[in-house]
Amino acid sequence: MKVMDHAEKSKVFNGDEKRVDWHDETLWFIRKKRDVATHNIPEWEDLREAGSQIKNHSLSNLNHYLQQFETNAKANGIVIHWAKDGEEHNKIVLGLLQKHQITEMVKSKSMLTEECHLNDYLENNGVAVVDSDLGERIVQLAKEAPSHIVLPCIHKKKEEIGELFHEFLGTPEGSADPQLLTEAARQSLRNTFLTRRAALTGVNFAIAETGEFVVCTNEGNADMGAHLADIHIASMGIEKVIPLRKHLSIFLRLLTRSATGQPITTYSSHFATPAKGKELHIILVDNGRTKQLARPDFRNSLKCIRCAACFNTCPVYRRSGGHSYQSVIAGPIGSILMPNLDMKKHADLPFASSLCGSCSNVCPVKIDIHDQLYKWRQVIVKEGYANPAKTVAMKLMAKTLASPTLYKMAGKAARTTLKYAPFVVNNKFNAWYLHRDMPEVPKSSFGEWYNKNRKNND
Amino acid sequence: MTSREKILEAVQSSQPDLRELPNLDLFYKTYATVEQDRAKFIQTVQMIGAKAYEVNGYEEIIKRIKSDFEITGKRVVSAVRELDQIAQQYTATDNHELANVELMILPTHFAVAENGACWVDDELFEERLLLFIPQHLVFIVKKDQIVPNLHQAYRLIADKKYGYGAFVAGPSKTADIEQSLVLGAHGPRSLTVFML
Numbered sequence A: 001m002k003v004m005d006h007a008e009k010s011k012v013f014n015g016d017e018k019r020v021d022w023h024d025e026t027l028w029f030i031r032k033k034r035d036v037a038t039h040n041i042p043e044w045e046d047l048r049e050a051g052s053q054i055k056n057h058s059l060s061n062l063n064h065y066l067q068q069f070e071t072n073a074k075a076n077g078i079v080i081h082w083a084k085d086g087e088e089h090n091k092i093v094l095g096l097l098q099k100h101q102i103t104e105m106v107k108s109k110s111m112l113t114e115e116c117h118l119n120d121y122l123e124n125n126g127v128a129v130v131d132s133d134l135g136e137r138i139v140q141l142a143k144e145a146p147s148h149i150v151l152p153c154i155h156k157k158k159e160e161i162g163e164l165f166h167e168f169l170g171t172p173e174g175s176a177d178p179q180l181l182t183e184a185a186r187q188s189l190r191n192t193f194l195t196r197r198a199a200l201t202g203v204n205f206a207i208a209e210t211g212e213f214v215v216c217t218n219e220g221n222a223d224m225g226a227h228l229a230d231i232h233i234a235s236m237g238i239e240k241v242i243p244l245r246k247h248l249s250i251f252l253r254l255l256t257r258s259a260t261g262q263p264i265t266t267y268s269s270h271f272a273t274p275a276k277g278k279e280l281h282i283i284l285v286d287n288g289r290t291k292q293l294a295r296p297d298f299r300n301s302l303k304c305i306r307c308a309a310c311f312n313t314c315p316v317y318r319r320s321g322g323h324s325y326q327s328v329i330a331g332p333i334g335s336i337l338m339p340n341l342d343m344k345k346h347a348d349l350p351f352a353s354s355l356c357g358s359c360s361n362v363c364p365v366k367i368d369i370h371d372q373l374y375k376w377r378q379v380i381v382k383e384g385y386a387n388p389a390k391t392v393a394m395k396l397m398a399k400t401l402a403s404p405t406l407y408k409m410a411g412k413a414a415r416t417t418l419k420y421a422p423f424v425v426n427n428k429f430n431a432w433y434l435h436r437d438m439p440e441v442p443k444s445s446f447g448e449w450y451n452k453n454r455k456n457n458d
Numbered sequence B: 001m002t003s004r005e006k007i008l009e010a011v012q013s014s015q016p017d018l019r020e021l022p023n024l025d026l027f028y029k030t031y032a033t034v035e036q037d038r039a040k041f042i043q044t045v046q047m048i049g050a051k052a053y054e055v056n057g058y059e060e061i062i063k064r065i066k067s068d069f070e071i072t073g074k075r076v077v078s079a080v081r082e083l084d085q086i087a088q089q090y091t092a093t094d095n096h097e098l099a100n101v102e103l104m105i106l107p108t109h110f111a112v113a114e115n116g117a118c119w120v121d122d123e124l125f126e127e128r129l130l131l132f133i134p135q136h137l138v139f140i141v142k143k144d145q146i147v148p149n150l151h152q153a154y155r156l157i158a159d160k161k162y163g164y165g166a167f168v169a170g171p172s173k174t175a176d177i178e179q180s181l182v183l184g185a186h187g188p189r190s191l192t193v194f195m196l
């Protein structure tokens, strides 16, 4: 169990109201850029549908596509490794480095390696890791975890980054100009790229037909690392495989417009063979993915292409910050993926949502995010990970919601939920809730429930 | 049982019944003319922080490069024979040697109007780092090689064999510090596209 749950952590985050407003507005700004970009594409909804169906198909035939990908990648000269969990993944990476007597590695953004806690593992085994994505480098220097999967240091003010860079990179004290700070990071990381013999990158898409994989970045850090190193290790979850190269047109059109509102990332790099005289390795990682695949209600969370649109639009994420989730992947999709890995530890996350459905509306691969959050709540109560007071009300509500007409519309469901079992919607009346316009609830029963529930939780 | 066998077996027993692949025909219809695609490409390139020029020959490119960049005393490398007058070809084998390149001039296969990207693969040049390490990057694309969108782009490379290929759209950039856009993150600080 977490010492503090999401609601309590949110309260801490909400202690600084100005900062919360800033965080909220910054993310909403990105959401609006996404809207502009998508409204420029008349066939946007067709793209989403196609993306969703290709992913559904890929997951339904994953066994075949994984083997096809392996065969073709091997024929291309890529070495394939399989890891059932994070620990095995980390051991494979360390083994490769040790084989070449490498003690320093440069890494580009990979949420999977965060999930496996690779950095800690390598540091404990004498390997120094430098994260090269600017946002990740910043949180690494601050000894923090990323708070957002696309914008790792979105929670940080430029003044704080200025202080960090003053300490670690020798920038002038008090300077907080993004241009100057980025330039300092560029100089320092350039030296890193030029001196590292091993580079690890993530994978955005892997193509069964050709055995190649695609990495998308704006900074060019994945490529700088990979092309200057002797060994390139690419870590990927097994759900990243899609059938054909031409399917990339669907996903690359969806990905960055959803993420930042750009028409495409600066670099979409297709790695099919190792460069002359170099090694290219791919580690295919399960780490709970087959477990999620076996859950009919939750398997389509594996369609996620990690664009973070659901984060940017989420009223709870925007007003509680990524760290409140205390999980590798925060936000609405993290709240579905994380309980699969550890239901007890992350029992709070499916409750960190207003069930407004905005996440499902923006998701480029049409994951029914808010429905799944609601379903997780039921599973968590049933499995006994919610406190007893919640369970009684949950049963009551289940009855109400058993009527399909009531449940049909998320808004309606949320309202019903609010009336009969408010905790399902807002858990412990955390601070973000106070800033949200929620339907009115009868005051007396609300207060009664609140007092009782609060006591049970304290 | 190896991890490979365990994973493949778990996938086999967990994956749902086969779902159909969608029909993608509708994405391949385009209504724009060649001129419209070209105009759209120029507009997009500017939007993503790069420059685009329509030119009639290599002489014009050389003139423009000389006026836009301070190259005297700086290292200029190119993979375009016609530019030998201002640039050297890259022939070394250790790519670390490229660290001091100021300007890189590269050919590209084709460009994409909707997102301002150019496609480059190792049929044109072998060293992958050429795209990333220079301070400034210049692309040359044939005027009649601009496709409207990514669907048409992948149609051109659907069956192509390459070891490495990339869509490159604009200069390297980041907005990781408070969402302020800064050009020149780790790769080139600027990108200029000549449409020949």
Ligand code: SF4
Binding pocket: A258, A303, A304, A305, A306, A307, A308, A309, A310, A311, A333, A359, A362, A363, A364, A365, A366, A367, A369
């Ligand atoms: S769940 Fe959908 S919206 Fe959220 S990160 Fe994944 S693909 Fe993007």
